[in-house]
Amino acid sequence: MITNRDLKACKEQLFSYSAAYQVPFYGREKTIEEMQGLTxxxxxxxxxxxSQPLGTGKTFLVNYMINNQRIPVPAGSTFLTVKGIAEDPEIMEDFPGDTLVVDEADIKTPVKKLRKGLKLLAEYLDENECKAILLGDYSLRNPAISGCLKYTVPLLHFEDIDQAFLRGVLEQRFKHFLDLEDFQIDQVMEPELIDYLAPEWMKSVNSFRGIFSLFQKIVADDRYVRYNGEAAYLTIETFRDFLCQDQTLQLDQNQKKFWDMLCEYLREMYPKGNGIATGFTDTELYELAKNSGISMSEQTFKEEILYPFAAVDLLASTGIPEYIIESKEFVRRPAPYVPSLRLLLSVL
Structure with missing residues (x-):
């Protein structure tokens, strides 16, 4: 039996989403094979x-490949960042070997430094006849961004975080850290919870960071998991109640009005998320906002409600970040949008 005490003692390891803890690598066999061949x-x-969403395991994958000598990069190498290259191009000279590893070609990097860093990387590779492995989000699928590089080879296969993958990761970690031989995740959580954490329509943008950070917060909260010897068991209601009690969400009047309308709309039209497929366009969400009594232009709606909702993970953007060269505008989280995990659990 796994107790609440066991869960609390190992919560950072069981639900790790960063390099702070050494956790076993799970799956991605096809990705590993393709990446080794391409490299x-x-x-x-x-x-x-x-090019994959933030928090999906790109860095973990590359570290695994390095540590298992599947790619020609020395173990212990500190990854460069696009921002770091933009600010100090000479750091590329200190990277060991002829295959640089560069991270954060994504929306976290200011677009000016993102484009500058990629151009400097291309120039360095050209002048020194080196190669590179570049980690980024869907920004790299925008020609206005990826076009800063001269010769790119995309990694095509990267397993989505679907229900089977999430279940496999969790079961592997429980076995590893709690020294269990026979274990199924249903022993410690409601089976339907996995369905909500990794719905089919969210698998392409789901992230370990989003799922596991929520696990860590709930397990750490003594209101939901007490430090005792009782059997550990997490439910959908536990997650829903935690999110409803969360006081960190601060919305202005129009944002709160839109949030309430959006929750009501999802409950009525897509109960439990059923039926959601390709997500919602910004125009569809704007029409919903007008129906809730919000009076503003569509552009103002995007700037004051839609983009902030996506930034704080109330909505999940599934689109490719847009960079408009003429105006130098960078839309980091464009449509289509799907309900985030927080939103989905809030409307149960």
């Missing part, structure tokens, strides 16, 4: 790009 075949000046 072995990289020619000077070429860049292998890994």
């Amino acid at each position: 072995d075949g990289l020619k000077p000046r070429q860049v292998l790009t890994i």
Whole structure:
């Protein structure tokens, strides 16, 4: 039996989503095979790009490949960042070997430094006949961003965080850290909870960071998991109640009005998330806002409600970040949008 005490004692390891704890690597066999083949075949000046949403395990994958000598990068190498290159190009000279590893080609990096850093990387590879592995989000799928590089080779296969994958990761970690031989995740959580944490329509943008940070917060909260010897068991209601009690969400009047309307709309039209497929366009959400009595232009709605909702993970953007060269505007989280985990659990 796994107790609440066991869960609390190992919560950081069981639900780790950063490099702070060494956790076993799970799955991604096809990705590993493809990445090794592409890296072995990289020619000077070429860049292998890994373009996936934030928090999905890109860095973990590359570290695994390095530590298991599947790619020609020395163990212990500190990854460069695009922002760091933009600010100090000479740091590329200190990276060991002829295959640089560069991280954060994503929306966290200011777009000016993102484009500058990529251009400097391309120039360095050209002048020194080196290669690179570049980690980023969907920004790298926008030609206005990826076009800053000369020769790119995309990693095509990267397993989604669907229900089977999430279940496998959790079961592996419980077995590893609690020294269990026979274990199924249903022993410590309601089976339907996995369905909500990794719905089919969210698998392409789901993240370990989003799921596991929520697990850590709930397990750490003594209102939901007490430090005792009772059997541990997490339910959907536990998650829903935690989110409803969360006081960190601060919305202005129009944002609160839209939030209430959006919750009501999802309960009525997509109970438990059923039926959601491709997500909602910004125009569809704007029409919903007008129906709730919000009077503002569509552009103002985007700037004051839609983009802030996506930034604080009330909505999840599934689109490719947009960069408009003429105006230098960078839309980090464009449509289509799907309900975030927080929103989905809030409307149960």
